[in-house]
Amino acid sequence: MTRYLVLLSFTEGGVSAVKNSIERAEAFKAAATKVGASIESQFWTLGTYDGAFVVNAPDEATAAALVLELGHNAKVKTTMLRAFDASEFQSVVAKLA
Numbered sequence: 539m540t541r542y543l544v545l546l547s548f549t550e551g552g553v554s555a556v557k558n559s560i561e562r563a564e565a566f567k568a569a570a571t572k573v574g575a576s577i578e579s580q581f582w583t584l585g586t587y588d589g590a591f592v593v594n595a596p597d598e599a600t601a602a603a604l605v606l607e608l609g610h611n612a613k614v615k616t617t618m619l620r621a622f623d624a625s626e627f628q629s630v631v632a633k634l635a
Contacts, residue, residue, distance in 0.1 A: 539575075539576075539594040539595060539596060540594070540595055540596070540597065540598060540601065540620070541578070541592060541593070541594050541620075541621045541622070541623070541626075542592070542593050542594075542595065542601050542605070542618050542619060542620055542621055543590060543591075543592055543618075543619045543621040544590065544591050544592075544593060544605055544608075544616055544617065544618050544619070545587045545589075545590050545616065545617040545619070546587060546588055546589035546590065546591070546614045546615070546616055547587055547588050547614060547615045547616075548588045548613060548614055549613050549614060549615060551613040552588070552612070552613030552614050553613075555613055559582070559589075562612055562613070563580055563591075566608055566612070567580075569604065569607065569608075570593060570595075570604055573595075573600055573603070573604055574595070574596050574600065575593055575594060575595040575596065575600055575601065575604055576593070576594045577591055577592070577593055578591075578592040578593065578594055579591065579592045580592075587617075588614070589614070592621065593605070601618065602618070605618050
């Protein structure tokens with residue numbers, strides 16, 4: 539599985555429906571499970587972003603489709619970043635000259 543960190547910002551509609559954000563998050567978890575992905579963790583934040591979650595997906599296309607669907611159907615804008623744990627990043631730096 540490949541891990542991604544996704545940052546969320548509420549749209550105007552998201553702010554006006556903020557009381558429903560827990561239910562929307564649960565629906566997103568169910569949608570992730572349906573396509574073979576999982577939500578490792580999820581947070582609501584204060585500051586530049588309104589939330590963040592970590593998704594594990596079997597491949598990049600699945601992760602991208604899941605996050606695009608979230609942006610399309612939910613009340614958020616998203617930024618998706620590939621995330622490496624220490625072991626994965628060690629494999630990356632081992633390839634440096």
